[in-house]
Every structure is written in C-alpha cells, then in structure tokens.
C-alpha cells in the first residue's frame with residue numbers, strides 16, 4: 537500500500553516536516569520516518585488533537601509512550617511518505633539539559649525556605665521583645 541503514496545525515496549528535513557502541522561495537512565516524524573497522517577486524523581482511536589500536537593518535532597517518544605499495538609505499528613506503512621535527514625533533528629531528547637533548569641529552580645526555592653526558616657522565628661522574637669518593651673513603658 538505504501539508504494540501508492542509516492543515519494544518513498546524522499547528525504548525531508550525537520551523544517552519540511554514542520555510545515556505540515558494542521559488538521560488539513562498533518563505530517564508526523566516517528567522512528568526516523570515521515571508519515572502523512574492527514575487522512576488518518578478522523579480514524580485515530582487516540583483522537584486527532586494528539587496527532588496535530590505531535591507535529592513539528594520528533595514524535596517517536598509520544599508514539600512509543602502510548603504503547604501502540606502491533607496493529608497500530610503495521611498501519612504506519614500506509615502513511616509513509618519518506619525518510620528524515622537525521623542531522624536536522626535531535627532524535628534523542630536531551631533529558632540532562634531539560635532537567636537542569638528544574639534543578640536550579642528547586643535549588644532556588646530550597647534557599648528561600650531555609651531563609652524563611654531563619655527569618656520567621658527571628659521576626660517573632662523581635663515582635664515579642666517589641667510588645668514587651670511597649671507594654672512595660674505604658
């Protein structure tokens with residue numbers, strides 16, 4: 537069936553694939569292969585929304601995370617339009633880089649909590665002394 541789709545020898549860049557990011561024209565990149573799923577949108581058991589949001593990037597993880605059946609995997613062939621120029625896409629997301637800002641943020645809020653743990657009792661103590669001082673003189 538794939539042979540009737542044409543363009544089997546085509547090699548696309550991620551920028552090429554990214555242009556097809558609407559319900560009217562929807563391409564996906566899964567496991568280094570490019571699929572035109574426009575005609576499949578209405579039939580996808582997981583809905584069309586997830587497919588459109590999976591455009592413009594490497595959708596391999598999105599596809600694999602769902603744990604698609606072998607039937608689902610066999611369906612891919614039908615929508616195959618070409619391969620990807622792998623140098624245009626970072627196929628493995630850099631988890632270390634993604635995690636970094638989060639770590640920094642956590643460190644930031646840790647510091648704030650430590651600072652508050654120090655300042656709040658100090659403020660209460662100060663308040664107690666102030667109250668004592670003013671009630672004495674009155």
Ligand code: HEM
Pocket residue numbers: 564571573580581582583586587590595598599602603604605606607608609611612615
């Ligand atoms: C051409 C690509 C795709 C095909 C042919 C496909 C096909 C299917 C099929 C046949 C099912 C039914 C369950 C099964 O047999 O595993 C399914 C379910 C599902 N798919 Fe896909 N899928 C594709 C891409 C995607 C992508 C990229 C995502 C996520 C971003 C996705 C998300 C889902 C979800 C969430 C379900 C579960 C629906 C449910 O059980 O309620 N699919 N898909």
